[in-house]
Amino acid sequence: MSLLDVAAIKADFPIFDKKMRNDARLVYLDSGATSHKPQQVLDAERTFYTQHNAAVHRGSHLLAEEASAAYEGAREIVSHFIGADVDEIIFTKSATESLNLLAYSFSNTNRGVFALKPGDEILVSEMEHHANLIPWQQLAKRTGATLTWFGTTDEGRLDISKIDSLISTRTKIVAITHQSNVLGSINPIHMIAEKAHTVGALVVVDACQSAPHFALDVSTLDADFIAFSGHKMLGPTGIGVLWGRAALLAQMEPFLYGGSMIESVTMESATWAPAPRKFEAGVPNMAQAVGLGAAINYLQAIGMEKIHDHEVALTNYALSGLQTIKGLRIFGPLDTVDRGGVISFALDEIHPHDAGQVLDQYGIAVRTGHHCAWPLMRKFGVAGTTRASFYLYNDLSDIDVLIDGIAATQKYFKVS
Amino acid sequence: MSLLDVAAIKADFPIFDKKMRNDARLVYLDSGATSHKPQQVLDAERTFYTQHNAAVHRGSHLLAEEASAAYEGAREIVSHFIGADVDEIIFTKSATESLNLLAYSFSNTNRGVFALKPGDEILVSEMEHHANLIPWQQLAKRTGATLTWFGTTDEGRLDISKIDSLISTRTKIVAITHQSNVLGSINPIHMIAEKAHTVGALVVVDACQSAPHFALDVSTLDADFIAFSGHKMLGPTGIGVLWGRAALLAQMEPFLYGGSMIESVTMESATWAPAPRKFEAGVPNMAQAVGLGAAINYLQAIGMEKIHDHEVALTNYALSGLQTIKGLRIFGPLDTVDRGGVISFALDEIHPHDAGQVLDQYGIAVRTGHHCAWPLMRKFGVAGTTRASFYLYNDLSDIDVLIDGIAATQKYFKVS
Amino acid sequence: MELDSLYQEVILDHYKHPLHKGLSTEKTVQVHHVNPSCGDEITLNILLQDGVVSDVTWDGVGCSISQASVSMMSDLVHGKSLDEAFVIVDSFSELMSSKGSLQGDESLLEDAVALAGVSKFPARVKCALLGWMAFKDAAIQGRDGEKI
């Protein structure tokens, strides 16, 4: 078990000074929804605003020059973080926008690999977050293509037993999550991508729950596009990333139209700048990009390997602890093989919302509900679950508090 | 002439402490591109992150409750600012996204007022920013509708002489800027909207250059939709607003699909939450919305009327001063009737880029180029202009520095 | 503990032993409502006779607050005229949006005043309202149907 120095890390996150209900300390187990921000990130944003604020790529003055350098510098940081070329990084407002950008771009054209027609198939999975499901449902609706999906095993892993029939020459897009935000299971992207590429399908990976938690390298992942959000990886809200292979970005139609994404404009028509500019219309979320750059620097200074090891240790400890509780059922793998630090569970006779409410009295922040994965809830026959998710600022004592909190919850509702 | 206490205002904006090239003070005349931020806005964002950070609408814990209250509180501030109902305010990342949201929503349906077909017309103007032009070009392309436009008079005002033939029963959408970001001219929205509504067309107003600068009330403006950006009105980057009439928002199709915008989801299909939720997929740009709320509070504490008067006084002073310069040509009205604080000009024999470069040596930040209004540049027969734009933190001395800077520029290039 | 103002004993009683749960076969209107943020769902039947709510039954999944609340509501409106029922629903809605400032009119709301504490927990207000909004929807449809 290899743990980080959590006390030192926490000192960088001002929110841990906050007093929760009943003067409890904050036991934050909801990083799967959004993470907290170290002051390094807040300072980077503030410095942007107080020293370099200007519209990027648009002025000949010093501030515009500095703002552009800061914004493009952030793009470089992101590109190194995932092993990509700098021009392959598109800044969006969120992973949700990144995935919608892709889906719209597909129906904004009728040429080449991006054109879909009736009979074509888009393959997703039953464990997708709504953000990697509904955009594809709607793309299917717009183009007449058919949506198909991988199921989930009872253990909470992707059911790849039918992969040979699911991936066929009809398959044009495979959109799959890297790690489930409910089950914690990590999907075998490489194997799926290899298969998808033999039939010429494009592979889209929702990296929202992976990019923040372990090292990710697009040069070996074998995906064609990946999407993730800054706010789940110590970055500000309002910033997301879409990475795509340069050759594909060059062929893609834009999504948002407006300033800075053009080559030339007349009243009747317009032509586009090269990627990534083509996909970044308007004055961008500059300060947020800079904040994300600072967040990545922070993560990398600690090391993604170490963060991953830390989370594996926490997950191990939590899985053992939770399994000692009577009337508690875990959804998702019970070991840490191909599994991240997200644990969903149900308590007999206690609705997740009620559990969350009692835990809140002890300063414990968990998430309750369907976690934007409603089809997965139906598969497991529940309306929702309670989810604890871990990050670099959590330690074993947080898990002890959770386990005591669950006992208190059962006592409060006279179950057990 | 009624001027604000600029020294007091400047004290709230840390960027004015910055030393520019050659140790010059910052003479910021580029607020039309983006404005600076008072520390009240930066503090509001930071407080959100350090005290209330959580994913809104998603958790039962204290932080989620506080984050939701902060985010929804910002929505209320915006709604009061423009005289709208709170559920009519949609947070986007920028005005560019707001306008694209609308244009996509039109082609995401084939029912009711939002359905467009060949023969239908979308009316814009020659002075539109690309953000209020290209989305409509593309909507026309997707639906087979035709784009038509108002021209511009030589004085730089909207040419409404052909309004009776331009607005007909074929017209379905009129999308027009409230104030030109190049010419400063303020368009007669009320008159155009009245005419448009008699033929049942919807009226979209690009309020990017108006909402920051004068009081705007949607209950009397007569528009159906308005769009603006936070970063041009002292707010953070990465936040924009779309306002729409409740009855129209109820009929509209969503734009981005994902978490939090749904009512119910299965693998095959999904139904939508009511507005504004329907249009805000994913974890939103919460801190930026909160920052925009703080920016509006700041503006309102000073008073939009007073800000407008201040800018009129500056514009008057600048128009007189600039007209004394030989070889300088102003594009746009020469008086302050229906005109905001944006002045574009050309210098004989000096390209705007070169002018901007010399001015930068004196700490003067202006914008040069086509200002994302390329068709307007063609109309005036120039590749670009130099633009000075004013805000509440500018004073008469800034204009004096600009005028001296122009003289120095002419001297440097041996013109005059 | 603050929590006790939320989970009063009578709420937990209704939760464990909900009234009118189980859908009737006879009905004037059936509605289905969901709470999109947590996934709770309710199906509700009402039977109207001469402007009177002669039967209310429901089924669904939800937290203790939502289940207890729909149990209390169905018992309250059962046998009431539509007009009386609307008054009760409006009074309850007002209580829920009171942010803890109201106690609730016990003569009108009976057991449901125990839910007054919910109004201090904004995230739970929609749990408490789920069944009531379903009933209101059904009742309006029923009334408008009768008029035709």
Place this chain on the structure above:
Amino acid sequence: MELDSLYQEVILDHYKHPLHKGLSTEKTVQVHHVNPSCGDEITLNILLQDGVVSDVTWDGVGCSISQASVSMMSDLVHGKSLDEAFVIVDSFSELMSSKGSLQGDESLLEDAVALAGVSKFPARVKCALLGWMAFKDAAIQGRDGEKI
């Protein structure tokens, strides 16, 4: 003043008296390039004979840097073999991306070394490169066309 490192005398001379400006009627390839951020445009003709750039002419609008730069470029590559021209273009591109760290090879770039200072002004680098990129595009098209 810092500015003088940007606007050297020879640049302003080329700007006021540009070389090879005005499009020829005879040409092997014509290209049109724009600088989307400032609206500057250039049309450039090249005439290739046996792998030699026997004529370059251009027309366009732009700032002093872009106009002077295309003037210098066209004079430099005029009469050179395509291979020689590519070496010159690459050397200039390298100079432009040097952020002020290179002086430029005067034997290769002649007057164009005066543009070295531009590399310290990131917003102006694309002004200086506009004409060169247009030429490179035209030359590649011409070479590939000759090969066929």
